[in-house]
Amino acid sequence: xxxxxxxxxxxxxxxxxxxxxxxxxxxxxxxxxxxxxxxxxxxxxxxxxxxxxxxxxxxxxxxxxxxxxxxxxxxxxxxxxxxxxxxxxxxxxxxxxxxxxxxxxxxxxxxxxxxxxxxxxxxxxxxxxxxxxxxxxxxxxxxxxxxxxxxxxxxxxxxxxxxxxxxxxxxxxxxxxxxxxxxxxxxxxxxxxxxxxxxxxxxxxxxxxxxxxxxxxxxxxxxxxxxxxxxxxxxxxxxxxxxxxxxxxxxxxxxxxxxxxxxxxxxxxxxxxxxxxxxxxxxxxxxxx
Amino acid sequence: xxxxxxxxxxxxxxxxxxxxxxxxxxxxxxxxxxxxxxxxxxxxxxxxxxxxxxxxxxxxxxxxxxxxxxxxxxxxxxxxxxxxxxxxxxxxxxxxxxxxxxxxxxxxxxxxxxxxxxxxxxxxxxxxxxxxxxxxxxxxxxxxxxxxxxxxxxxxxxxxxxxxxxxxxxxxxxxxxxxxxxxxxxxxxxxxxxxxxxxxxxxxxxxxxxxxxxxxxxxxxxxxxxxxxxxxxxxxxxxxxxxxxxxxxxxxxxxxxxxxxxxxxxxxx
Numbered sequence: 001x002x003x004x005x006x007x008x009x010x011x012x013x014x015x016x017x018x019x020x021x022x023x024x025x026x027x028x029x030x031x032x033x034x035x036x037x038x039x040x041x042x043x044x045x046x047x048x049x050x051x052x053x054x055x056x057x058x059x060x061x062x063x064x065x066x067x068x069x070x071x072x073x074x075x076x077x078x079x080x081x082x083x084x085x086x087x088x089x090x091x092x093x094x095x096x097x098x099x100x101x102x103x104x105x106x107x108x109x110x111x112x113x114x115x116x117x118x119x120x121x122x123x124x125x126x127x128x129x130x131x132x133x134x135x136x137x138x139x140x141x142x143x144x145x146x147x148x149x150x151x152x153x154x155x156x157x158x159x160x161x162x163x164x165x166x167x168x169x170x171x172x173x174x175x176x177x178x179x180x181x182x183x184x185x186x187x188x189x190x191x192x193x194x195x196x197x198x199x200x201x202x203x204x205x206x207x208x209x210x211x212x213x214x215x216x217x218x219x220x221x222x223x224x225x226x227x228x229x230x231x232x233x234x235x236x237x238x239x240x241x242x243x244x245x246x247x248x249x250x251x252x253x254x255x256x257x258x259x260x261x262x263x264x265x266x267x268x269x270x271x272x273x274x275x276x277x278x279x280x281x282x283x284x285x286x287x288x289x
Numbered sequence: 290x291x292x293x294x295x296x297x298x299x300x301x302x303x304x305x306x307x308x309x310x311x312x313x314x315x316x317x318x319x320x321x322x323x324x325x326x327x328x329x330x331x332x333x334x335x336x337x338x339x340x341x342x343x344x345x346x347x348x349x350x351x352x353x354x355x356x357x358x359x360x361x362x363x364x365x366x367x368x369x370x371x372x373x374x375x376x377x378x379x380x381x382x383x384x385x386x387x388x389x390x391x392x393x394x395x396x397x398x399x400x401x402x403x404x405x406x407x408x409x410x411x412x413x414x415x416x417x418x419x420x421x422x423x424x425x426x427x428x429x430x431x432x433x434x435x436x437x438x439x440x441x442x443x444x445x446x447x448x449x450x451x452x453x454x455x456x457x458x459x460x461x462x463x464x465x466x467x468x469x470x471x472x473x474x475x476x477x478x479x480x481x482x483x484x485x486x487x488x489x490x491x492x493x494x495x496x497x498x499x500x501x502x503x504x505x506x507x508x509x510x511x512x513x514x515x516x517x518x519x520x521x522x523x524x525x526x527x528x529x530x531x532x533x534x535x536x537x538x539x540x541x542x543x544x545x546x547x548x549x550x551x552x553x554x555x556x557x558x
Binding site for chain 1: 305309311314375382384385398407453493527535
C-alpha cells in the first residue's frame with residue numbers, strides 16, 4: 001500500500017512549475033482572447049460569450065467537426081482490428097521477432113511532415129508509384145483534384161503511419177500471457193477463435209484501451225500530415241479541426257473566434273479522453289494492479 | 290503447425306512490404322536527378338546520383354536544420370526526464386493531497402492539440418525574448434512529453450517493490466543517495482523507454498517547432514516545408530532531406546528494440 005505523505009508535493013513541484021509555465025499561461029491567454037474583441041492597437045473590450053455562440057453556430061466549425069469525426073471513426077475502425085490481426089501473426093521470439101519489430105516501428109519515428117511528403121510523392125500521378133500504377137490500370141486517381149481520392153489517400157496514409165502503434169501495443173499485451181493459458185486451451189481443445197475470444201482478447205483489453213485512447217487523441221489533433229499532403233484541399237474537403245484552427249488563428253489572425261474554437265476543441269477531446277481514462281483505471285483496479 | 294507458420298509469414302511479409310514500399314519510393318526519388326524524376330518513370334534510378342545529398346551536406350541552411358532539430362530534441366529529453374523522475378516517484382510511492390487530480394491534469398496536457406497552443410506559445414516566448422531559440426522549442430515540447438514521461442516512469446516504478454526503498458532508508462541512505470545509487474539503476478530500462486518516447490515525439494513534431502523558430506533555431510521539418518513553397522518543387526532534394534530525417538529514428542529504434550514493445554504499453558504490461 002502507498003503511504004500518505006504530503007511532502008511528496010516537493011517531488012512534484014518541478015513538474016508543476018514547468019507545466020504551469022508551458023500550459024497554464026498559454027491557456028489563460030486563450031481564455032482571455034475568447035471573451036474579448038479588439039479594434040487593433042492592443043485595445044481590448046469585453047464581449048462575454050459572443051465568440052462561443054458564433055463558433056457553435058458557424059457552419060464552418062460544424063463542417064470541420066463533421067469531417068474530423070468521420071476521419072477519426074474510419075481510421076480507428078481500420079487500425080484497431082488490423083493492428084490486432086497483425087499482432088497475432090507476429091513471430092513470438094528469435095531474430096525475426098526483432099527484425100519485424102524494428103521494421104514495423106519505422107513509420108512511427110518518421111517526422112510527420114516527412115510522412116506527408118512520402119505520400120505526396122508516392123501518390124502523385126506523374127512521379128509516384130501508387131498514382132502512376134493506378135492510372136496505368138485505368139483508374140481515375142488524382143488526390144490533388146479529386147475529393148474521394150484525397151480522402152482515400154489520407155486514410156491509407158494514416159493507416160500506414162499509425163497501425164504499427166496498435167500492433168506493438170497488442171504484441172506487448174500478447175507477450176504477457178503465460179504459456180499455461182495456451183496449454184489449458186489445448187487440453188480443452190479450444191478452437192483458434194475461442195482462444196482469441198476467451199484468452200487473448202480479455203488479456204489485451206488494457207493495452208487496447210491505451211491504443212484507442214492514443215489513436216483517438218492523436219487523430220483528433222491531426223495537422224501536419226494532411227497539411228503537407230493536401231493542404232486541406234481540394235477545396236475544403238480535407239480541412240480537419242486543427243488545420244481550420246491554424247488557418248483562423250495564424251492565417252487570418254481572428255483571435256477571438258480562434259480562441260473560442262480552441263477551447264471548445266480542447267474540451268471535446270478532454271471529455272472523451274476522460275471517459276477512456278476512467279474505464280482504463282477501473283480495469284487496472286479490477287486486475288489489482 | 291507448419292502451415293500456420295507459413296500463413297503468418299505471408300501476412301507479415303505483406304504488411305511489411307506495405308510499410309516499406311513508400312519509403313523505398315522516397316529513397317528511389319532521392320537518388321535521381323530532377324530531370325529523370327519528371328522525365329521517365331522507372332522503378333529504380335537509371336543514372337544513380339548523390340547530387341541531392343550533396344546539396345544538403347554543403348548548404349548550411351539545410352544541414353543546420355538537422356543540427357537545430359537535434360539540439361532541441363536532446364534538450365527536451367533531458368529537461369523532461371529531469372522533472373519527470375521525481376514526480377513519477379512521488380506518484381508511484383505516496384498518497385498526497387490531490388494526487389489523482391494532479392495526475393489527470395498532467396495527462397490532459399498530452400491531450401491538448403498543438404494547434405491550440407501555437408499562437409499563445411508564440412506570444413509567450415516572444416514576450417520573454419526566447420523566440421527563435423532552441424530552448425523555446427524544447428520547453429514547448431515538454432507540454433506533451435513531460436506527462437508522457439511521468440506516465441511511463443510511474444508504470445515502471447510501480448514494478449519495483451517498496452521494500453527496497455524501506456531497506457535502503459533503514460540502512461541509513463538519504464533520499465538522494467538512495468534515488469541515484471539504488472533506484473535509478475533498477476528502472477534504467479524504463480528511463481530508456483521514456484527517453485525514447487520524448488525523443489520520438491519531439492523529433493516528429495512540426496507545428497510548434499515551425500511556429501517558434503525563424504532563422505537561428507529553424508528545425509529541419511520547417512526547412513523542408515518552407516523550401517517547398519519558396520523555390521518551387523525540387524523533388525530530388527526534398528526526398529533526400531526526407532530520407533536523412535528517417536535515419537536518426539531508425540538508429541534509435543535499433544538500440545531500444547528489446548524494450549520497445551514494453552515501452553509502447555507504457556510500462557503497464
